[in-house]
Amino acid sequence: MKKLFTGRFALYFAFLAYFITLSFIVRTTLFISACQHTDFTLFEIVKIFSLGLFFDVGSALIITIPYALFLLILPDKLYHKKWNKIFTSIFFFFFIVITLFSFFAELTFWQEFESRFNFIAVDYLIYTYEVIHNINESYPIPLLLAAILFLASAITYILYRLKVFNQTFDESTRKSTNVRSFSLIIFAVLFITFVKNSWAEHGNNHYTNELSKAGTYSFFAAFKNNELNYQDFYSQIDDKKAFELVRKQLKETNASFINAGLSIKRIVSGEGESYKPNVITITIESLSADFLAHYGNTQHLTPFLDSIANHSVFFSNMYATGTRTVRGMEALTLCIPPTPGSSIVRRMDNEHLFSVGHVFKEKGYTNTFFYGGDGYFDNMNHFFGNNEYNIVDRGRKLLNETYGGTRTLIHNKDVTFENAWGICDEDIFNVVVKDADEKYKHHQLFNNFIMTTSNHRPYTFPANKINLPQGTREAAVRYTDYAIKNFIENIKSKPWFKNTVIVIVADHCASSAGKNEIDISKYQIPCMILNLKNTANTNIHKMTSQIDVFPTLWGFLGWNYTNDFFGKNVLDSNYKSRVVLGTYQKLAYMQNDSLVILSPQRKIESYIYNKAKNEQRKANFPKLFTDKAIANYQTAYELFKNGGLKE
Incomplete structure (x- = not known):
């Protein structure tokens, strides 16, 4: 030695x-x-x-x-x-x-x-x-x-x-x-x-x-290994069978498939009276369901969200598809299961996809992505700018950047507070209000996607807003709730509010780690839709996924539209509760309490999930069920890689 x-x-x-x-x-x-x-x-x-x-x-x-x-x-x-x-x-x-x-x-x-x-x-x-x-x-x-x-x-x-x-x-x-x-x-x-x-x-x-x-x-x-090739690392079934299983899962009473074979594109016929409201989606950074009193929290962190949950269309059993903001954006804009590796938002060749923005644009809407930080981060500007959205962010003007839409930088005069991740939630909401006023003045329907930042480390925000000290997750959650309340109260006096629907949803939970490789409880998020015309307050107890938000909204609106998404209207009589979620490598499919996890090396694990105890007990399922889990991810991966998700 x-x-x-x-x-x-x-x-x-x-x-x-x-x-x-x-x-x-x-x-x-x-x-x-x-x-x-x-x-x-x-x-x-x-x-x-x-x-x-x-x-x-x-x-x-x-x-x-x-x-x-x-x-x-x-x-x-x-x-x-x-x-x-x-x-x-x-x-x-x-x-x-x-x-x-x-x-x-x-x-x-x-x-x-x-x-x-x-x-x-x-x-x-x-x-x-x-x-x-x-x-x-x-x-x-x-x-x-x-x-x-x-x-x-x-x-x-x-x-x-x-x-x-x-x-x-x-x-x-x-x-x-x-x-x-x-x-x-x-x-x-x-x-x-x-x-x-x-x-x-x-x-x-x-x-x-x-x-x-x-x-x-x-x-x-x-x-x-920033991106994993599904075909190289994961279990597969015959392509034809995979698409047959997914098409059967996506079947709805008022929808018919356009093409046979390796496609999920279909025409949805709306039911009831159709109308076109403005839509504002508030995507809240890291808002776990268990921050809300509805899910048992006793810290009084979200008094406003708790107060409106029962006066909305409330998805009380919804699950995020992943653990990162870009994964939530992927789910909410593309309505697709999480494929292995990074989110599609960050990948190459992610332009001109069939997106939620595409459906809104076909209906005559102007789409805008609002972000209080620099949208260059995580490739957000490139993704949104090339998928039917204009961009408003607090960023740097980069040379040779090109987007399908326009980009507007948030000016210093509109900022009262900012930290490393961007301007505070109150400031980004004020920017949205000004933009909506301008669009209303020019008779433009708008679909706005807002990404908040205050509920992110270092958990700082304007002083004297709430009664909790800065620097903790709990304080940031409380401030975000405060900012949303001010925003909603503010826009109630606007002439465009009566014809505006508000979607409030989390991008992912505050943490995802647990004893289990995929801890299901760490994916549950709140989601609610406010101000829907002629719609009674509804608590949707069914297990739902982020990818279902907009297909369900369009169902409420009675829209006819082309649908190339994996998401479904959860109120359709053919809907069966299921969620798709995962990490960068682990891919999970759960239907009721039956859970299948797919991993590299073509590994398949099956469990019975006990939600009350948050336990996963090993189980054996019929091959048809595991094939269904494989089919969701195999078809999603192949559609993206082979250009099947293009407009």
């Missing part, structure tokens, strides 16, 4: 020892945190720390490949030069700082998502402007950086006192390190090539799977 810390590789192996030790400390910290939420068996604990060590060693070897190559190729006469000693010392200190910061980031990422680094972390690396500002407003950055620099200096000093730096530059020759260098580099390359992050994902305990991973390797795995 002593020989490891002598010669050229002394500092290299010292870094490996430091990295693996810190990784162990981080894993232990996260393990202790997870113990508050679940119990671990002895086997699970062994898996967490043994498989975790394997991933830690592999990660350490991968990130040190450049230094191993450097040690291999640098001649002795240059290696012992003073400039190299200075360069190596600075490089080592820099790597210590970076890795310490990444370990801290893992702790904060787990606090937010209860997961190792995944696609979200990749997003955060890409969208640095929002993230840096968010971190700056959420944590004491000067103290954090000072602590990291202090620890990095202490670690470097300890190794200096142990004479590791001196031993690194002893008189050993490059030839004596060749075999060692090649071995380490080859092992690292083999690790990258053959070791899959999914090796840690066997078993039903989400925490065990995530703790068995290494944050660094999980990050690179997520970056590499």
